[in-house]
Amino acid sequence: MRYFARYYGEDENLWGIVGLVHDLDWEECPEEHPKKGVEWLEEAGYPEEVIRGVLAHAWDITGVEPTSLMEKVIYTIDELTGFIIAVALVRPSRSLSDLTAKSVVKKWKDKAFAKGVNREIIEKGAEMLNMPLKELIEHVIQALQPIERELGLGQA
Numbered sequence: 001m002r003y004f005a006r007y008y009g010e011d012e013n014l015w016g017i018v019g020l021v022h023d024l025d026w027e028e029c030p031e032e033h034p035k036k037g038v039e040w041l042e043e044a045g046y047p048e049e050v051i052r053g054v055l056a057h058a059w060d061i062t063g064v065e066p067t068s069l070m071e072k073v074i075y076t077i078d079e080l081t082g083f084i085i086a087v088a089l090v091r092p093s094r095s096l097s098d099l100t101a102k103s104v105v106k107k108w109k110d111k112a113f114a115k116g117v118n119r120e121i122i123e124k125g126a127e128m129l130n131m132p133l134k135e136l137i138e139h140v141i142q143a144l145q146p147i148e149r150e151l152g153l154g155q156a
Helices: 002-008 012-021 035-043 048-057 069-089 101-109 119-128 133-147
Strands: none
Touching: 002 012, 002 069, 002 133, 012 048, 012 069, 035 048, 048 069, 069 101, 069 119, 069 133, 101 133, 119 133
8 A cells, every 4th residue: 555655646654554454353353344443443543534445445345435546546456465465376486576467467367266356346446546457466566576575475
């Protein structure tokens, strides 16, 4: 999210917080996600922008349509980030450093690969951002490359 905030000239800290907390409740309360996390954030006094970002990332569950640029980005890249990491994990290098958008698109077309990833959400989000899917994939790869070690990648 911080990468995209820089890309769009927006507030990196705000966008970074939304990226950090959007799945706050996932492990503890997956059946109540993201509503339980939103309760916690409201109790802690987080601003409305953060709350809406968390709700919008799960538009299909919450009904909160992404309207701001930040909300559209978190909605779109939440699923895409997981897909790209899955692609990296099956490569011999287990790295993002040599991953290309072309390789990701090839796996994208294989519907048996990462079946749990909702490709329609990503496509809808790319459309909302007015960004071709391949370009969006390239940006997410670039965003993840500096932190691949923290993601458990790059250690073939």
